[in-house]
Amino acid sequence: MNPNAQTFRWWESGIVYQIYPRSFLDSSGDGIGDLAGIRQKLDYLQWLGVDAVWISPIYPSPMADFGYDVSDYTDIDAIFGSLLDFDTLLADVHARGMKLLLDYVPNHTSDRHPWFIEAKSSRSSAKRDWYIWRDAAPDGGPPNNWRSNFGGAAWTWDKATGQYFYHAFLKEQPDLNWRNVAVQQAMLDVLRFWLNRGVDGFRVDVMHHLAKDRQYRDNPPNPDFRPGMSPYRELLTTHSVDLPEVHEIVALMRAVVDEYDDRMLVGEIYLPLERLMAYYGASGEGAHLPFNFQLLRLPWDAKGVATVVERYEALLPSYAWPNWVLGNHDKPRIATRIGAAQARVAAMLLLTLRGTPTMYYGDEIGMHDVPIAPDQVRDPFEKNVPGLGLGRDPVRTPMQWTGGDGAGFTTGLPWLPLADDFTANNVAVLRDQPNSILSLYHRLIELRRAEPALSVGAFAALPVSDNVMAYMRKAGDRRLLIVLNFAAHACGFDLSMLEAQAEVLLSTHLDRHQEQLGDNLQLRGDEGVIIELR
Numbered sequence: 001m002n003p004n005a006q007t008f009r010w011w012e013s014g015i016v017y018q019i020y021p022r023s024f025l026d027s028s029g030d031g032i033g034d035l036a037g038i039r040q041k042l043d044y045l046q047w048l049g050v051d052a053v054w055i056s057p058i059y060p061s062p063m064a065d066f067g068y069d070v071s072d073y074t075d076i077d078a079i080f081g082s083l084l085d086f087d088t089l090l091a092d093v094h095a096r097g098m099k100l101l102l103d104y105v106p107n108h109t110s111d112r113h114p115w116f117i118e119a120k121s122s123r124s125s126a127k128r129d130w131y132i133w134r135d136a137a138p139d140g141g142p143p144n145n146w147r148s149n150f151g152g153a154a155w156t157w158d159k160a161t162g163q164y165f166y167h168a169f170l171k172e173q174p175d176l177n178w179r180n181v182a183v184q185q186a187m188l189d190v191l192r193f194w195l196n197r198g199v200d201g202f203r204v205d206v207m208h209h210l211a212k213d214r215q216y217r218d219n220p221p222n223p224d225f226r227p228g229m230s231p232y233r234e235l236l237t238t239h240s241v242d243l244p245e246v247h248e249i250v251a252l253m254r255a256v257v258d259e260y261d262d263r264m265l266v267g268e269i270y271l272p273l274e275r276l277m278a279y280y281g282a283s284g285e286g287a288h289l290p291f292n293f294q295l296l297r298l299p300w301d302a303k304g305v306a307t308v309v310e311r312y313e314a315l316l317p318s319y320a321w322p323n324w325v326l327g328n329h330d331k332p333r334i335a336t337r338i339g340a341a342q343a344r345v346a347a348m349l350l351l352t353l354r355g356t357p358t359m360y361y362g363d364e365i366g367m368h369d370v371p372i373a374p375d376q377v378r379d380p381f382e383k384n385v386p387g388l389g390l391g392r393d394p395v396r397t398p399m400q401w402t403g404g405d406g407a408g409f410t411t412g413l414p415w416l417p418l419a420d421d422f423t424a425n426n427v428a429v430l431r432d433q434p435n436s437i438l439s440l441y442h443r444l445i446e447l448r449r450a451e452p453a454l455s456v457g458a459f460a461a462l463p464v465s466d467n468v469m470a471y472m473r474k475a476g477d478r479r480l481l482i483v484l485n486f487a488a489h490a491c492g493f494d495l496s497m498l499e500a501q502a503e504v505l506l507s508t509h510l511d512r513h514q515e516q517l518g519d520n521l522q523l524r525g526d527e528g529v530i531i532e533l534r
């Protein structure tokens, strides 16, 4: 089929950009980013060329987990602004032809949410069953061996009512009981509240956690556990995560979103690819996009990456649209993981694979993980499980806008330290450098937007060698070849078998425009190229 002839939906052809709102731009001087700050940077996002912005949680929250502990789903935390600020931001985003996704946190509320306060008030409270309460084990300990993702038991004893409550994350984040129909209704109404305001969709937090085993059986030990891994991983999550019933819940959310035109759901799901596919729904009634996190975790070598790309493509159900994620607020930054030079190759990979790309703020200027001194740690994960490198503060540091005071992020004291290289690596400086990583992102996005072969075209893998991965993207007669060198040394690639005239459209080094190629493509170390075949 000729993709040019089809109409693609915005979340298929578009590029998603994640903003961690505390760290994007602080307009008030309190050291924490806010909605008015995001609004000031819409020109920048439009220049960059992204289509949709996903903002991590901005609802009222005690900030035990920096917004992923929501105490009111239908308002804005004063730190970030007001509902009026939100409406203004949304209108401005839409006026630019862009889309806005909110973060929906359905698995757990804050322990200060009025629902939990009521549930906790007595065993006979009308909202008791909105959360997950269990009696103690015969020895007085927790009802089973389930662990919290953030260390320790997943059960906390409530002395006043003499029962344990379940929390997959912090004890300040009690899990909702999605088997209760009143919970379903209340939480689906939250979606409607924001959809009615005009948001274009949601990133759904820990979607795979929503259903739990009815019998609360113990989880089995994980045979692959090794010291140095998060203690959570000592057990498999057989009975606490990814239960079949979760898909019924996702389908309820999807049905609400489908009451509106052109909205979408993207699910945060950390599962192996085989299990991830079910989140599209057995016939497409699940998430529009279950996040594909493979690029966040794969060892960075040509063969490994090529194998996973092909496996993912092969596993996708016919009705499913692919997606790729290169960074987020929970995982090490790509520039730290694979180095600054390969981060440019990764950018080309992300923006030339088939499927919706999701970028993380700051990756376009090559931001790296910022070391956090012990007395500056903010992330509860690091506080609970220190020293294993699991803390997420290093990837949440302020966006580097300028080389001036506060990196142009704040006039106050930033809530997390600035990177020490911000005077050289910031938007203002890199935008003017024709060979910078920011210029590369800009060009890649421009090309992806201009070329249906890249945004929506077919994908075909070519044979991979030790260091070089290559694939073709096609739309109609247009054929683009992408060749990526994962090594720091030069590598060759044989073009003769393609029997076509080849011309370089773009190199990650940004210096090979319109170069005509013979039978042999020479790639420099850490170089990727996009080639037009005729």
Ligand code: GLC
Pocket: 065, 068, 069, 105, 169, 205, 206, 268, 329, 330
């Ligand atoms: C998701 C979020 C993470 C948060 C957790 C608990 O994994 O991405 O930041 O801590 O859920 O809500």
